Amino acid sequence: MRAHDEMEQLSALIDGELSADERTRVEAHVAGCAECRRVLEALRSTATDLALLGVAEPSPQDSWALRAAIRRTRGPSRWRRANLAMGTAAASLVAVLAIVLTRGGGTPAPELALTQDAAREAGPSLVYDAASVRARAGQLAASFATPPGAAGAGAAAPAQAANAPLPPDVRRCLAQIKGADALELLDVEMAQFEQRAALLYEFRAPDRVEIWVFEPAACELLFFTQARIR
Amino acid sequence: MNEPTDADLVARHLGGDGTAFDAIVDRYERRVYAVALRMCGEAEDARDVTQDVFLTALRALRTFRSEAKLSTWLHRLAINASLDHLRRRRRRSARPLEEAHGLVDPSRGPDERAADAERAAAVRRALAAVSPEHRAVVVLHDLQGLEYAEVAEALGVALGTVKSRLHRARLELARLLGHLKEGEPTEGDGPLR
Numbered sequence: 001m002r003a004h005d006e007m008e009q010l011s012a013l014i015d016g017e018l019s020a021d022e023r024t025r026v027e028a029h030v031a032g033c034a035e036c037r038r039v040l041e042a043l044r045s046t047a048t049d050l051a052l053l054g055v056a057e058p059s060p061q062d063s064w065a066l067r068a069a070i071r072r073t074r075g076p077s078r079w080r081r082a083n084l085a086m087g088t089a090a091a092s093l094v095a096v097l098a099i100v101l102t103r104g105g106g107t108p109a110p111e112l113a114l115t116q117d118a119a120r121e122a123g124p125s126l127v128y129d130a131a132s133v134r135a136r137a138g139q140l141a142a143s144f145a146t147p148p149g150a151a152g153a154g155a156a157a158p159a160q161a162a163n164a165p166l167p168p169d170v171r172r173c174l175a176q177i178k179g180a181d182a183l184e185l186l187d188v189e190m191a192q193f194e195q196r197a198a199l200l201y202e203f204r205a206p207d208r209v210e211i212w213v214f215e216p217a218a219c220e221l222l223f224f225t226q227a228r229i230r
Numbered sequence: 231m232n233e234p235t236d237a238d239l240v241a242r243h244l245g246g247d248g249t250a251f252d253a254i255v256d257r258y259e260r261r262v263y264a265v266a267l268r269m270c271g272e273a274e275d276a277r278d279v280t281q282d283v284f285l286t287a288l289r290a291l292r293t294f295r296s297e298a299k300l301s302t303w304l305h306r307l308a309i310n311a312s313l314d315h316l317r318r319r320r321r322r323s324a325r326p327l328e329e330a331h332g333l334v335d336p337s338r339g340p341d342e343r344a345a346d347a348e349r350a351a352a353v354r355r356a357l358a359a360v361s362p363e364h365r366a367v368v369v370l371h372d373l374q375g376l377e378y379a380e381v382a383e384a385l386g387v388a389l390g391t392v393k394s395r396l397h398r399a400r401l402e403l404a405r406l407l408g409h410l411k412e413g414e415p416t417e418g419d420g421p422l423r
Contacts, residue, residue, distance in 0.1 A: 002416055015371070017378045035415065039401075042409035046400050049407055050372050052350040056264040062277045066259060069281045070251075073288060139249065140320035 007036050014043055034068040064147040071143040074207045127192045128200070132212055140186070140202065141227035173199055173214040176221060183210065193222055204229075236300035243291055251291070255284055258301070261374065262308045268369045269312035271358050276320070282311045299383075305376065306384040309366050316362050319379035364399035371396055 006029040012018050013026050030036045035097035099100070128136075170188055174180050183203040190199055193213050201212040206229075232255070234242070242250035259280065266279035286307055294303060338346065357365055370381045371392075381396075382389045404410040 007415060008394065008397060011400055012393050013377075015378065015396075039410070039415060042404040043400055045409040046404045046407060047372065049349060049353045049356075050368070050403075052346055052353055053268070053373065054350070056267040056276070057260060058263040058277065059273075060281065062263070062273075062280070063259060065277060066281050066284060067252075067255065069290060070255065070284060073285055074248075135249075139252070216324065 003229060006030070006033070007039055010040050010043060012041070014047070018032055032155075061147055062087070064145075067143065068147075128193050128198075128213075130223055130225075133193070133200070133213060133223060134227075137209050137211045137225045137227040140204075140211075141229045144204065144209065144229045146230070169216050170199060173212075173219040174201070175218060176214065176219050177201065177203075177212055190216070196222065240291065240294060240381055250289060254287070254300070258304050261301070262304055265305060265308035265313075265369055265374060266312050268311065268357065268373055269362070269365055270274060271354065275315055279308070279311045279315050282315075283307045284350070286311070299380075301319055302376075302380055302383045305370060305374065305380075306386070309384060311373075313366070322343075352407060356403050359406055360399055360402050364395065364402060365366075367392060367396040368399050368403070372400075 009018060009022065009026045013023060018026060030040065107206060123208050169178045181203050183205050185201065187202040192198060196215055199214045203210040208226050208228050210226040212221065214220065215222055239254050248399045250293055261285050263280045264270045267273065267276035269281060270276055283304065287304065366385060367381060370376045370384060376384065378389055382392045401410065405412055
């Protein structure tokens with residue numbers, strides 16, 4: 001059996017990737033060429049064989065590990081909007097307090113830095129409402145959830161509590177939170193909450209995520225939500 | 231509410247919406263995993279490659295051009311990460327995969343299904359035996375259903391290259407699977423590509 005030009009087209013013929021003219025030409029050739037018919041048959045049998053492979057699916061553990069790896073990479077450094085604000089004035093927003101995890105030689109120590117760069121990068125104003133804060137709590141809790149099939153609940157102790165130097169106004173509101181010492185502070189952010197300037201505190205406990213929303217001047221609690229870590 | 235398009239999700243991600251990337255992962259995880267598994271042959275490798283792909287995508291999405299299709303881009307990342315993984319892999323022998331999720335055809339009796347499973351194992355061995363470049367075109371076109379143009383875009387090669395490479399790959403598989411004899415068809419006057 002010698003390869004010839006029309007034989008080279010047989011895959012493209014099966015795949016429907018030939019032009020109408022080419023297809024006519026090749027089909028006419030095949031009608032009179034036993035070798036090409038043999039190759040065509042072989043290609044079809046191979047296609048049937050390939051179909052036996054079935055669907056390749058990641059296991060639940062694989063899926064969990066993927067999302068955990070992504071979460072670790074993204075880090076707790078920024079609050080990300082749950083949904084984009086539609087038509088809200090950007091004027092009132094301000095700065096974003098970015099928690100930057102510094103990776104020194106030892107354990108990481110969170111420090112708060114007021115960064116205009118972070119504000120610019122975050123885009124126009126970060127605007128939240130009760131629904132988006134709840135959604136955020138749910139997402140956070142899901143990201144900490146134990147992998148399926150793992151023994152025991154996700155009862156990992158919180159990483160060392162944030163001993164980082166916090167700006168006074170941020171610390172002041174923290175004092176309103178009962179039991180804040182026992183919680184791991186993940187993130188703090190200035191944003192808008194339902195048209196008011198707000199500070200959002202994101203905490204983790206072994207079994208849940210909490211989000212506290214304060215009006216910073218008077219440390220008035222505007223909103224609170226929590227979500228179970230499963 | 232309509233499903234967001236890929237372009238919507240990319241735009242939202244670039245605009246700072248943290249849920250958009252999660253949605254991209256949900257949408258493409260299985261496709262990326264499938265490419266990785268069929269390229270590397272082992273579930274453990276497929277898991278590692280899938281993670282590499284999405285972590286790369288997370289970093290590189292900022293540079294992603296909106297004219298390009300997200301799905302083609304992700305397929306490209308998946309192939310490249312698989313090829314890297316294969317190159318780094320010390321083991322030279324291709325070990326066939328223990329398949330946990332094969333399709334079971336209820337219309338076929340138990341003897342037929344056993345034969346199918348054996349045949350599927352042979353197909354996996356054959357796939358593992360062809361070169362990675364040949365495997366890539368078969369995976370993208372025959373297994374993932376991409377058209378020639380998309381395969382060309384994903385691999386960064388010309389359409390003609392996809393066409394000839396795919397044809398050669400299938401002939402090789404056909405020989406390995408016994409549909410053609412060794413040396414059929416001879417390469418004759420045609421260029422080897």
